[in-house]
Amino acid sequence: MATDPLTKIAYKTLQQGKSIAGLAHKEISSRLMNLISPDKDLKSFDIDKNLLIDIQKSMDALREEDWKDYEENIYPQKLLFDEPWLRYLIQYPKVWLDMPNTWERRKNQKVNDLPKSIDKDNYPNYYLRNFHHQTDGYLSDFSASIYDLQVDILFNGSANSMRRRILKPLKEGLINFNDRKNSSIKILDVATGSGRTLKQLRGAFPKEKIIGLDLSDSYLKEASRHISDLDGDLIELIKGNAEDLPFEDNSLQGVSCVYLFHELPELLEKKF
Ligand SMILES: C[S@@+](CC[C@H](N)C(=O)[O-])C[C@H]1O[C@@H](n2cnc3c(N)ncnc32)[C@H](O)[C@@H]1O
Numbered sequence: 001m002a003t004d005p006l007t008k009i010a011y012k013t014l015q016q017g018k019s020i021a022g023l024a025h026k027e028i029s030s031r032l033m034n035l036i037s038p039d040k041d042l043k044s045f046d047i048d049k050n051l052l053i054d055i056q057k058s059m060d061a062l063r064e065e066d067w068k069d070y071e072e073n074i075y076p077q078k079l080l081f082d083e084p085w086l087r088y089l090i091q092y093p094k095v096w097l098d099m100p101n102t103w104e105r106r107k108n109q110k111v112n113d114l115p116k117s118i119d120k121d122n123y124p125n126y127y128l129r130n131f132h133h134q135t136d137g138y139l140s141d142f143s144a145s146i147y148d149l150q151v152d153i154l155f156n157g158s159a160n161s162m163r164r165r166i167l168k169p170l171k172e173g174l175i176n177f178n179d180r181k182n183s184s185i186k187i188l189d190v191a192t193g194s195g196r197t198l199k200q201l202r203g204a205f206p207k208e209k210i211i212g213l214d215l216s217d218s219y220l221k222e223a224s225r226h227i228s229d230l231d232g233d234l235i236e237l238i239k240g241n242a243e244d245l246p247f248e249d250n251s252l253q254g255v256s257c258v259y260l261f262h263e264l265p266e267l268l269e270k271k272f
Contacts, residue, residue: 003071011080015063018083018157025153029096033103041107059158066161074168075204082160082199084148091149098135098146106133115140123215124243126265138193138215144222147194151259163197166256167204174208177253182207183233187254189213190242195223195235197258202230208254211236213245 034042070080105113111129118139120128129137134150136143152159170187177185185208189197192212201210212227212235214220220237227235240246242260 007077008067011067012063014081014083015059015157015161018152019059022153022156029099033099037100037103037107039103039107059156062158062161066164069164069168072168074171075164075200079160079164079200079203082203088149088152091146094142094146095149095153098142101135102133105130105135124241126263127215131263138219141218141221144194144216144218147219147222148196160196160200163200163258166197166258167200170201170254170256171204174254180253183209185209185253186211186251187256188245188247188252190245190255190257191215191260192223192237193219193259195226195237197256198223198227198235199230201256202227202232202235206232209233209236211238213238213240213242215239215241 066080069075070077104110111133113130113135114128115136123139127138131137132150132154134143134147138144148159155162174185174187182205185205187201187205187208188211189201190213192198192214193216195212198210198212210233212220212223214223214237217239220239223237227237238246242257
């Protein structure tokens with residue numbers, strides 16, 4: 001596909017801008033928090049210059065790969081520029097207001113600070129914690145409402161380009177079902193969270209049946225908001241546990257899973 005060099009410059013500028021914004025936010029916020037509530041255990045150390053160069057190189061490689069996949073028609077251009085700016089604007093003050101709580105939790109190593117109202121019997125043990133020190137873990141509407149921005153800051157603006165890495169292998173794998181109608185192909189996104197991956201999947205697979213599954217009601221509600229205005233068939237959302245998927249054998253043709261495995265205990269990883 002012949003692409004417009006200006007669009008590529010716009011894409012790279014957007015990614016670099018987000019990367020700088022993410023880094024700046026982390027630097028400013030941790031300095032400020034440490035000023036207000038000093039953490040005596042927090043040690044600063046010099047980062048090896050070569051490590052920084054390597055990180056920069058992998059970010060550049062990620063952007064190149066993202067662009068190449070778009071040029072190969074794996075997904076439409078609109079995905080490259082799909083950023084919820086208005087939502088981020090609303091979420092940003094909330095992220096700041098939440099920061100003292102996150103900081104204190106991290107400082108005091110409080111990892112099970114969850115809403116009192118939750119029924120712990122409904123969740124696996126490993127799930128009942130504050131992943132990445134986030135307020136309420138995955139168990140509140142508040143947590144779900146700021147998740148997208150928090151993740152994008154954590155990954156220096158590359159959360160969506162990393163999510164898109166699943167699309168090419170999925171397209172390649174689904175070639176095995178070329179004899180079927182696209183509308184009979186089912187793709188499941190396990191631990192779909194706030195639904196950002198579902199949006200990427202719908203962009204790349206406009207006709208296929210897409211299902212998102214997650215354990216968190218709050219995150220599923222957030223996902224429902226994200227996908228409600230998408231073109232194409234309705235995406236199905238299911239509350240369920242990835243350890244015990246409610247699907248018949250061979251009933252799915254594609255499965256994706258983004259940003260979940262690093263949060264699972266070792267035993268579960270082996271089971272998968
Ligand atoms: C880091 S988030 C990733 C969300 C999403 N995939 C994304 O790209 O942002 C992890 C998600 O996994 C979900 N989760 C964790 N353990 C799960 C399980 N056993 N079954 C279903 N969902 C689970 C959480 O509720 C949360 O929404």
